[in-house]
Amino acid sequence: KYEFSCKTMPKLTLSMDVSNFAVACPAQDVMLYDGTLLTSKAGMVQVFRWNPTKLKANKIGKTLFGKHPKEEFGQGISMSAHGNVVAIASGSMNRRDDKRNSHQEQEGRGDGWSSNNITVYQYTITSTTTAQETNWQPLGQVLHNTTKGIMSNDGTLLATIQLDKSVHVYSYNPTSEQWHEEHIETGLSIQRGRNSNHQRVRTLSAVSYT
Numbered sequence: 001k002y003e004f005s006c007k008t009m010p011k012l013t014l015s016m017d018v019s020n021f022a023v024a025c026p027a028q029d030v031m032l033y034d035g036t037l038l039t040s041k042a043g044m045v046q047v048f049r050w051n052p053t054k055l056k057a058n059k060i061g062k063t064l065f066g067k068h069p070k071e072e073f074g075q076g077i078s079m080s081a082h083g084n085v086v087a088i089a090s091g092s093m094n095r096r097d098d099k100r101n102s103h104q105e106q107e108g109r110g111d112g113w114s115s116n117n118i119t120v121y122q123y124t125i126t127s128t129t130t131a132q133e134t135n136w137q138p139l140g141q142v143l144h145n146t147t148k149g150i151m152s153n154d155g156t157l158l159a160t161i162q163l164d165k166s167v168h169v170y171s172y173n174p175t176s177e178q179w180h181e182e183h184i185e186t187g188l189s190i191q192r193g194r195n196s197n198h199q200r201v202r203t204l205s206a207v208s209y210t
Contacts, residue, residue, distance in 0.1 A: 013077040016153060020060065020083025022047045024074030030065050042066030043073030045088055047123075047136070061123055061136045066090060078151040078158075084123045085139065085155030089148055091116040116163055118143045120172075120179070122155070140172055140179040
């Protein structure tokens with residue numbers, strides 16, 4: 001049994017094969033070992049792997065923390081099918097300071113960090129002179145001005161919702177080690193009509209094409 005001291009309800013995400021799951025506490029304060037407050041409401045995410053033989057969950061890698069005050073790291077999580085790639089969103093588009101930071105970034109007046117972004121991590125094996133280590137490493141650049149993300153099964157495609165409510169799709173290029181935007185457009189249409197009870201209804205449908 002694992003307990004998290006979250007100020008808000010923890011967010012839980014399962015991988016498709018149900019072997020891994022991530023628990024996020026976006027409003028969690030980051031504390032030092034002696035209990036000293038390091039960063040307020042930075043947020044934290046921990047990934048676990050379920051062991052069916054021992055009927056217990058084991059931590060996968062180190063805990064991932066937000067780095068900025070009120071970042072709320074972990075507001076959204078999406079995992080690949082096997083849980084070895086995870087996209088973590090920071091910030092909430094309902095916060096007034098998020099919108100202010102976004103405008104400052106667009107005008108070049110920001111501090112280099114926007115509280116609405118998505119960072120992708122991959123669980124990798126790194127070799128040192130003495131041993132091999134496994135941990136979560138950033139995969140590509142941080143995607144700014146994004147609020148939510150949905151990852152593909154293999155972890156190479158990421159659909160995001162921007163602050164202006166538009167949908168952008170990114171693919172990861174291992175050669176450049178960057179996320180590149182795909183030329184995929186989405187259209188929304190609203191159809192009006194009546195249901196079987198002769199009540200007026202409106203149906204929203206989405207169409208995607210390349």
